[in-house]
Amino acid sequence: xxxxxxxxxxxxxxxxxxxxxxxxxxxxxxxxxxxxxxxxxxxxxxxxxxxxxxxxxxxxxxxxxxxxxxxxxxxxxxxxxxxxxxxxxxxxxxxxxxxxxxxxxxxxxxxxxxxxxxxxxxxxxxxxxxxxxxxxxxxxxxxxxxxxxxxxxxxxxxxxxxxxxxxxxxxxxxxxxxxxxxxxxxxxxxxxxxxxxxxxxxxxxxxxxxxxxxxxxxxxxxxxxxxxxxxxxxxxxxxxxxxxxxxxxxxxxxxxxxxxxxxxxxxxxxxxxxxxxxxxxxxxxxxxxxxxxxxxxxxxxxxxxxxxxxxxxxxxxxxxxxxxxxxxxxxxxxxxxxxxxxxxxxxxxxxxxxxxxxxxxxxxxxxxxxxxxxxxxxxxxxxxxxxxxxxxxxxxxxxxxxxxxxxxxxxxxxxxxxxxxxxxxxxxxxxxxxxxxxxxxxxxxxxxxxxxxxxxxxxxxxxxxxxxxxxxxxxxxxxxxxxxxxxxxxxxxxxxxxxxxx
Ligand code: B12
Ligand code: SF4
Numbered sequence: 001x002x003x004x005x006x007x008x009x010x011x012x013x014x015x016x017x018x019x020x021x022x023x024x025x026x027x028x029x030x031x032x033x034x035x036x037x038x039x040x041x042x043x044x045x046x047x048x049x050x051x052x053x054x055x056x057x058x059x060x061x062x063x064x065x066x067x068x069x070x071x072x073x074x075x076x077x078x079x080x081x082x083x084x085x086x087x088x089x090x091x092x093x094x095x096x097x098x099x100x101x102x103x104x105x106x107x108x109x110x111x112x113x114x115x116x117x118x119x120x121x122x123x124x125x126x127x128x129x130x131x132x133x134x135x136x137x138x139x140x141x142x143x144x145x146x147x148x149x150x151x152x153x154x155x156x157x158x159x160x161x162x163x164x165x166x167x168x169x170x171x172x173x174x175x176x177x178x179x180x181x182x183x184x185x186x187x188x189x190x191x192x193x194x195x196x197x198x199x200x201x202x203x204x205x206x207x208x209x210x211x212x213x214x215x216x217x218x219x220x221x222x223x224x225x226x227x228x229x230x231x232x233x234x235x236x237x238x239x240x241x242x243x244x245x246x247x248x249x250x251x252x253x254x255x256x257x258x259x260x261x262x263x264x265x266x267x268x269x270x271x272x273x274x275x276x277x278x279x280x281x282x283x284x285x286x287x288x289x290x291x292x293x294x295x296x297x298x299x300x301x302x303x304x305x306x307x308x309x310x311x312x313x314x315x316x317x318x319x320x321x322x323x324x325x326x327x328x329x330x331x332x333x334x335x336x337x338x339x340x341x342x343x344x345x346x347x348x349x350x351x352x353x354x355x356x357x358x359x360x361x362x363x364x365x366x367x368x369x370x371x372x373x374x375x376x377x378x379x380x381x382x383x384x385x386x387x388x389x390x391x392x393x394x395x396x397x398x399x400x401x402x403x404x405x406x407x408x409x410x411x412x413x414x415x416x417x418x419x420x421x422x423x424x425x426x427x428x429x430x431x432x433x434x435x436x437x438x439x440x441x442x443x444x445x446x447x448x449x450x451x452x453x454x455x456x457x458x459x460x461x462x463x464x465x466x467x468x469x470x471x472x473x474x475x476x477x478x479x480x481x482x483x484x485x486x487x488x489x490x491x492x493x494x495x496x497x498x499x500x501x502x
Contacts (some may be wrong), residue, residue: 011038012454015102016081020158021112024087029068031151032088032115033057033180036106037075038099041394043416044361046453047446049076050462051147052191052237056094056121056143059177063147075102078458082106087113090154092147094121095131097369097388104134111136116154123388126209126370132161140246141165144173167196170217175227184460187470190236192264194224196254198242200296201267202307203372204334207241210370218249219258231259234474236264236470244268247278254278254285263474265289267326270310273318277367283325283484288477290322291361293332297351298344301337321356326480327359336365336408337416338401345411349418356428358439359446360419364412420447438476442469 015037022184036053036119040046053074061070073082089449091110095103106356107117120139124131131138137159139146146165153159197216203206219227228236243266244250250272257264263286270292272278282290296302297312310318322329333348352360367374367383368391377383382399390397394412396405418424429436445452445465456462 009239010422011078011458012046013040014039015105016075016078016082018105019085021109022085023112023114026087026089026114026116028089029155030086030088031068031070031090031092032082032110033060033063033070033072034082034091034093034106035072035074035076035100036093036095036099038096038102038392041392042450043394043413043445045420046284046450046457047187047379050185050453050457051187052239053181053186055176055191055193055239055477057092058178058180058191059144059173059345060092060147061177061180062174063144064177065148065151068151070177070180072182074182074185077182077185077460079460082110084113084448088115090118090151091115092118092120092143095119095123096121097123098392099124100127100131100388103320107134115158118150121172122206125212126206128162137161137163139165139459142167142173145169148161150463167214167217170196171219171223173219175223175230178202178231182460184463186251186462187466188231188233188235188237190228190231190233192224192228192231192236192238193240194219194221194238194243195240195249197245198269199245200242200306200308202305203304203376204365204367206368206371208371209368216245218246221249221253222340224253225260226264228257235470236262238264238266240267242267242269244272245271247275251278251281254287256283258285260286261474261478262286263288263470265330265478267291267293270294270315270318271308273310273321276321279321279325279327280484283327284481286477287327288473288482289328289330291330291332295332295334296337296340297348298337298339300339302423304338316351316355319357323356326477327486329355330359330361331357332361332363334363334365335398335400336400336403340400341402342411345415349415350423352419353424353427356430358428358430358443362412362415364396364408365398366391366393367398422448438469438472 035057040049057072064070078308093103093106103119107119110117116136118137118139119131119135120143124138124140128138128140137150140162146163150163178189195218197214198207199216207214265288268290294315295307299312302309319329331352334343367377377398384397384399384405396408399405399407425447430439456465
C-alpha cells in the first residue's frame with residue numbers, strides 16, 4: 001500500500017470540489033449571491049484578491065426587496081463550496097470572462113438542487129448568447145434597476161430569459177448593502193463607487209465592448225460620502241473606472257469626503273495632474289493612493305490604442321506631484337503593444353524604480369471579446385485561441401508584433417520578480433525616513449508573502465492582520481494632512497503603507 005500523504009490541490013489555483021447535488025426544496029424568497037472562484041496569478045500578489053470585494057453583489061443586495069433574505073458566497077475566500085443546508089430559491093452569479101467556466105459549473109450544480117439561476121456581469125454584456133445557454137435568465141448591463149423586477153417575475157412564474165438594463169439615472173440607484181459580507185474576508189469591505197463610464201474610449205478597454213456606450217454619470221457627492229460614512233470602515237477603495245473623468249466633480253466629491261476624516265484610494269487618469277490644486281484637494285480629502293493606467297511609456301502605443309494621455313516624457317514629474325502631496329502611486333502597465341520590443345521590460349522596470357513608484361501592476365495586452373482590439377486582432381489572424389480562462393492578462397493569447405508569445409510571458413514574469421525583489425522594494429523606499437518602516441511592512445506583506453496569504457485567507461485572518469496597518473495609516477495621514485493644509489505641498493513624500501486601489 002502506498003502510505004505517501006495525498007497532496008491537496010492548491011486552493012489558490014483549483015476551485016473547491018462541488019459535492020454531488022441532491023434536489024431539495026428551495027426556501028421561498030431566499031437569494032444566494034455568488035462570486036465564483038478564479039485561479040490566482042502566481043507572479044502577482046495574492047493579497048490583491050482580498051483587498052476589497054466586488055461591488056456587483058452588494059449592489060444587487062441593496063436593490064433586493066426587503067421581503068427577500070439575501071446571503072453571499074465568495075469562493076475566493078477559500079471556505080469551500082457554497083453551503084447548501086438551506087436551498088435558496090434564486091441564485092445570482094456574477095460572471096467575468098476569466099471565471100465563466102466556473103460560473104457555468106456552479107450554475108448547473110445549483111440548477112440540479114432545484115434553484116433558479118440568474119447570471120449577470122461583464123461577460124453577460126460581452127457574450128450574452130454564450131452566457132444565456134447556462135442560465136434560467138441573464139441580465140445584460142446594470143443589474144440594480146432590473147433585479148427587483150427579476151425577483152417579482154420569479155414570484156409570479158413569469159421569468160423572462162433575458163433582461164437588459166441601460167446605464168442611466170445612476171443617482172437613483174439604491175446604495176449597496178454590505179451587511180451580507182463576512183467581516184473577516186477583506187482588508188476593507190468599503191468598495192465605493194461614485195461614477196460610471198469614462199471620457200476616454202481606449203480600444204482595449206472593456207468599456208469599448210460592442211455598441212456599449214456607458215454614459216458618464218455620477219452619484220451626488222453627498223450620496224457617496226454618506227455611503228462611505230455608513231460603512232464604518234476607516235479606508236475605502238473607489239472601484240470607478242476613472243474617478244477623475246470630470247475634474248469639477250472630483251473636486252466637489254473631495255469637499256464632501258474631507259469631513260469624514262477617512263482615507264481612500266481611487267483609479268484616476270494622469271491628466272488630473274494638469275491641475276496641481278486638485279491633487280492637493282484630493283490629499284486633503286483623504287486620498288492616500290491613486291491607481292493610474294499609464295499603460296505604456298511609448299506615445300505610439302498610446303496613440304494606436306486611442307488613449308488620450310499626457311506625453312510619456314512628462315510622466316515622471318506628474319508622479320512626483322502626487323508624491324509631494326503624500327499620495328502613493330500604483331502604476332498599471334500593459335505589455336505587448338505593437339510598438340513594444342524585448343527591451344520594454346528592462347526599460348520599464350528601471351523607470352519605475354527611478355520614479356520611486358511604490359507599486360506597479362502589469363498586464364499582458366488582452367483583447368477582451370467584442371472590443372475594437374479584439375476585432376482588429378481577429379481580422380489580422382493574430383488570436384491564438386478563445387479559451388477565456390486564459391484571457392486573464394497573465395497569459396499571452398495573441399501573436400505580438402516584435403516578440404514571441406513565450407517571450408512576452410517570460411518578460412511579464414521577470415518584471416514582477418524584479419519589482420517584488422528586496423532590492424527593488426528598497427530602491428523605491430520613501431525619501432522621508434519616518435515613512436520607511438510602514439512602507440516596508442506593507443511592501444513585505446503585500447509583495448513577499450504569497451506563502452502566507454493562503455493561510456490568512458483560509459483561517460479568516462485577512463481583516464485582522466491588515467486592520468492595524470490601516471488604522472495606523474489613517475492616523476499618520478491625518479497628521480500629514482494638517483501639515484499640508486498649513487504649509488501647502490510638502491517636500492519629499494510621506495508615504496502611507498496602504499496599497500492604492502485595485
Ligand atoms: C474590484 C475589482 C477587482 C477585485 C475583485 C474582483 C472579483 N471578481 O472579486 C480584484 C482586485 C480581486 C480584481 C482582480 C482582477 N481583475 Co478586476 N476589477 C475590479 C473593478 C475595479 C471593480 C469591479 C466592481 O466592483 N465593479 C462595480 C460593479 C457594480 O460593476 P459590475 O461588476 O459590472 O456589476 C454590475 C453589472 O455588471 C451587473 N451584474 C454583475 N453581476 C451580476 C450578477 C447578476 C445576477 C445580475 C442580475 C447582474 C449583475 O450589475 C452590477 C451592478 O450594476 C473592475 C473595474 C470596474 N470598474 O468595474 C475590474 C475588472 C472587473 N477586473 C478586471 C480584471 C482583468 C481583473 C484580473 C483578471 C486582472 C489582474 N491581472 O489583476 C484580476 C483577477 C480577477 C479575475 N480572474 O477575474 C477587468 C475585467 C475585464 C473583463 N472584460 O472581464 C476589469 C473590468 C478591469 C478593467 N478595466 O479591465 N478585480
Ligand atoms: S482611460 Fe481607463 S477606464 Fe477609461 S477607457 Fe481608457 S482604459 Fe478604460
